[in-house]
Amino acid sequence: MLRLSLALLPVLLSGCGPAAPKSSTTLSVQLHFNGAPLHCSSPIDIAGQNWHLQQLQLYLSDFSLNNNALLLDPTLPHQQARLALLGSVCDNSATQSANWQVKFTRPLTPGELTFFVAVPQSLNHQDPLSAKAPLNQSDMYWSWQQGYKYLRLELAGAQQQWALHLGASGCQSASPLRPPATACAAQNRPHVRLNYQYGQNLTLDLAPLLADIALSADNHCMSDPNRLSCQTLLPRLGIEAPPLGWSMQ
Structure with missing residues (x-):
């Protein structure tokens, strides 16, 4: 797994002799909270309050391995060549739209793996009704003007809900129904850099992101840099600071 703030765990080989490393075109992604796997039914203790996951989905894009572009398999419904949609939508009966794997067109080898939590700017302002999956x-x-939500996190607690939506901000156009002619003032594209070794998975732990925040309906964040809650959360996501919670394990 991949984790930014934690040391890389050693790979333990069993058996009588050395085992040959195995390469794979698939990278599994795991969601954690305080080091434990996090699922739709998992209780989450945040500042002494009990919450559970309603939705976490995010676009990962423009992968690179050792400074070489790493293209994704575009034949899968949750991927295009440059991006993939990861995550789960939870309801009372089942987990919908769950995908926690990224499949590449060539095998992974050890080295520096990088990617963005974002939709590439060239794809960010289009009509989702005519866009190819997973951008549909x-x-x-949000809108043609604002573009896509790069990350959508929604939690439910006791008679209240909380949300964090990450996307570009400061986008200017004549109408919300028109794409901007110039780049948005804040692209808000977290850039993750991790060291990959054979057999590791990519892990996102939400605990560092939500630490010491008493969540409520009044302190949600919709990527507005003028909102106090966003001023705390955006740097933790990786806006003008190293992103928290990501690791390889």
Whole structure:
């Protein structure tokens, strides 16, 4: 797994002799909270309050391995060549739209793996009704003007909900129904850099992101840099600071 703030765990080989390393075109992604796997039914203790996951989905894009572009398999419904949609949508009966794997067109080898939590700027302002999957999911979209939600995290607690939506901000156009002619003032594209070794998975731990925040309906964050809650959360996501919670294990 991949984790930014934790030391890389050694790979332990069993058997009588040395085992040959195995390469794979698939990278599994795991969601954690305080080091434990996090699922739709998992209780989450945040500042003494009990919460559970309603939705976590995020676009990962423009992968690179040792400074060489790493393209994704575009034949899968949750991927295009430059991006993949990861995550789960939870409801009372099942986990919908769950995908926690990224598949590449060539095998992974050890080295520096980098990617963005974002939709590439050239794809960010389009009509989701005509876009190819996975950019056709309407609840991951704001408007032609604002573009896509790169990350959508929603939690439910005792008679209240909390949300964090990450995307570009400061986008200017004549109408919300028109794409901007110039780049948005804040691209808000977290850049993750990790060291990959054979057999590791990519892990995202939400605990560092939400640490010491008493969540409520009044302190959600919709990527507005003027909002106090966003001023705490955006740097933790990786806006003008190293992103928290990511690791390889």
